[in-house]
Amino acid sequence: SYVLTQPPSVSVAPGQTARITCGGNNIGSKSVHWYQQKPGQAPVLVVYDDSDRPSGIPERFSGSNSGNTATLTISRVEAGDEADYYCQVWDSSSDHYVFGTGTKVTVL
């Protein structure tokens, strides 16, 4: 089964840049999607197809994907960005969707 590894936590000061990685074998060949989940709420899509943003998602959220690592970047971090973030791909070897382990972003 395909494994997506994320750092358990990332801490960042307001106004700075947060980078959340998602590691997987040759993940650069897959489409990666990112979700934000605030406490007690359902996940919300923030980036799809590696680097596209749904309507309503601030330009501060961006994504990239190459080699064995995909990255979600949050620029000019705000207190409201504090949440858990999950990456997601399709695992063709076992025909199912896989989520990353999740990263808790803390705004200092």
Add this chain to the structure above:
Amino acid sequence: QVQLQESGPGLVKPSGTLSLTCAVSGGSISSSNWWSWIRQPPGKGLEWIGEIYHSGSTNYNPSLKSRVTISVDKSKNQFSLKLSSVTAADTAVYYCARMASAAVAARWFDPWGQGTLVTVSS
């Protein structure tokens, strides 16, 4: 815009069957989208359970396949989840979600329902 709402019992006994329904509003379940169930145990990460198309075609997570059935009711614009032989490990918040109309290898989940907590306990 499409909205999804999960419903069903919040408490299920061990060895019983968990049954949930996802009502779709603001759009048709017969659109060119797949529809999924995802769960999240308390304090843990997300796990995809399975998906269904309005034709009735399904795909399931191999780790749950023997216990899962997903069905669709086009007349009610809803789809359902049944998970049999449940144990405490099946205690989780269960979400339904629409999947992007894209190739299978590129699909994402958007939007999601608000989720419903199902506890397995006697």
